Amino acid sequence: MTSTLFPPSLDTASAPMRLADRIAQQLAWSEDEFEAHYADPSLLAELVNWVGELGTAAAAGDADAQFAQQYLLSRIYAVHTQLPSGPTAEGSVALHAVTRRLEQDTIRNEDAWIDEAVYASIPDDPDAFVPWLKALTREHQAFKHPYYRSFIRDHATEEDFRRFVLHESSVDGRFDDLLALMQVGTDGGVKLEIAQNFWDEMGNGDPAMVHTTLFGRLIDHFGITSTELAESLSTEALLSGNLAVMLCRYRNTFAEAVGLLAVTEWLAPDRFSQVLHGWERLGLPDDGITYHRLHIGIDAHHASAWFTNVVKPMTADPRNRRAIARGALWRLNTSSRYLDRIIGLNAAA
Structure with a gap:
């Protein structure tokens, strides 16, 4: 899982949590700031694709990816369920794209635990x-x-x-x-x-x-x-x-x-x-x-x-x-x- 979203020093290949935490920090940006940062469609696509790679790794049993996936989703949900003390990216369309990918992958993973015979x-x-x-x-x-x-x-x-x-x-x-x-x-x-x-x-x-x-x-x-x-x-x-x-x-x-x-x-x-x-x-x-x-x-x-x-x-x-x-x-x-x-x-x- 490599990425050009942030500097290589983050070493996202071995620590997906570092990138997840960086995105979580961006949730304190305003909606306009978040949208402006990901205004380039290729950058937003890269972010959503990275979240998808995270979901694939989580489904394969990668413990670091599983934690990063659920940590990031929990931080996003906190934006939607807690009263803010400052700006947030709550209304961002770009953030919604990330959220839905996290949710869809979580749903897919949980469905895999269910025996269809039930x-x-x-x-x-x-x-x-x-x-x-x-x-x-x-x-x-x-x-x-x-x-x-x-x-x-x-x-x-x-x-x-x-x-x-x-x-x-x-x-x-x-x-x-x-x-x-x-x-x-x-x-x-x-x-x-x-x-x-x-x-x-x-x-x-x-x-x-x-x-x-x-x-x-x-x-x-x-x-x-x-x-x-x-x-x-x-x-x-x-x-x-x-x-x-x-x-x-x-x-x-x-x-x-x-x-x-x-x-x-x-x-x-x-x-x-x-x-x-x-x-x-x-x-x-x-x-x-x-x-x-x-x-x-x-x-x-x-x-x-x-x-x-x-x-x-x-x-x-x-x-x-x-x-x-x-x-x-x-x-x-x-x-x-x-x-x-x-x-x-x-x-x-």
Whole structure:
């Protein structure tokens, strides 16, 4: 992977992250500055082609390329989901071309993890879809992953919990924003269910109980800095967060987002019960576990209501059934790889 976009000293052939980070820095340019820099069609084509080469290398298993790909996508998503303190390239057409290539390659890579035979097993009867999806989830490694059922529950140290919270920030830290993005364009019972879920995330109007505020207490308890949050996530954690943002921000992947959120909500109560057990085993401050304690009960209700009020009404359309299954499998597969990875990080620490 060579490039003339930046000086040869960047050595992009051996360190794709260096070029990814340079592009990430350009996100702080204004839209006009970014457009002017890539006004030469050949330069923009070279940039998009490099991103494509990055995706090809990532699909082939190149760990450096996988990280650079997801790091760059996460930095771009931050431009689209966080209020800026200065100029950004958010509206740039050139940036959109880069973003779409990153997204398309990520989608292609995740689809490659799915056995097409699973789609053939989707029931024709819409009423049978939810039981089928739950059975599919129960059979997946991610359903009762040993990271939660054994490691966090019975063996994790306080430092292991710190690492857990750091990586969970990729999704849990802004779950309310995902719901806000997701509800755009919906109506009826589906919109009301998303709204109820969102209002619960808002602490039902109590600022002290807003779930992002509660998660922030965990961040503060462990002294995790904004620099760590931006720079210390694994490829798998970045991917998990990126997939959630991608599916929730685009209207044509709404059904995939429904599947991803269905699995997320359904797995959360059991997972968080193990987190609570491990937290109490270590005698850590009770105030730090409020977020997970609340979600044990809340997400059990959300999962049931989500299947009833969002998933089930969509299953009359066979295209929705396939898309919901696709999003659920993306969540299960990435969760499994993420948890395998974090167990490895703990073992290596």
